[in-house]
Amino acid sequence: MGVRADRRQSVLDAALALVESGQPVTISALTARSGVSNGSIYHHFGNRAGVFSVLYGDSFTRCVTAMTPALAAGDAQKVVRGLAVRYLDWVAEHPGRARFLYSAPLTADPTAKAAAFAPVAQWFAERMATGEVREFPLWALDPVVMGPAHECARRYLLGGFDLASSRDVVADAVWGAVSPLG
Secondary structure, eight states, rough: OOHHHHHHHHHHHHHHHHHHOOOOOOOOHHHHHHOHHHHHHHHHHHHHHHHHHHHHHHHHHHHHHHHHGGGGGGHHHHHHHHHEEEEEEEEOOOOOHOOOOOOOOGGHHHHHHHHHHHHHHHHHHHHHHHHHSSSOOOGGGIIIISHHHHHHHHHHHHSSOOHHHHHHHHHHHHHHSSOOOO
16 A cells, blocks of 8 residues: 555544544544644545545445355345345444444445445346346335344444344345245
8 A cells, every 4th residue: 555545544544433432523633633634634535525425435335345245145035135144244343334334324425335336236136137036126225125234233333232143033134125026
């Protein structure tokens, strides 16, 4: 990693640490925590909103990357259940990033988010065409299909919810949302 990439990553790490600690993410807080000058922050990100946008994109991409190996799990039921379980596992392993994704969705670049999610969306589109999963609009993947996983993840992130013991129930619910009718 080059000096420029190191500086960018230092700022992103600082922003995530500030978010995780509940502290305000200001340019001065980013410079203090990252050791990078405010001029460098403006150069790499444009402004504070740019930092959030890049952090969101990076976190979302990491989440989807953790899920996509499930696409090779075999039949449709195994893949769908695997996507849900891998998502829950990622949340448990990266609670700070998960909290950020839930708290800052409006900072996302919709085009970049769609590009990162494209392999999952394509898998579902292909399986809908063959009847392996029921038909639904692709916009419903996140709020409707993955809804049970999102709700359990949110409860886990708030504390007092055992995410590990809910994996099978959530995977069943997600599969139930897309399993063929009849």
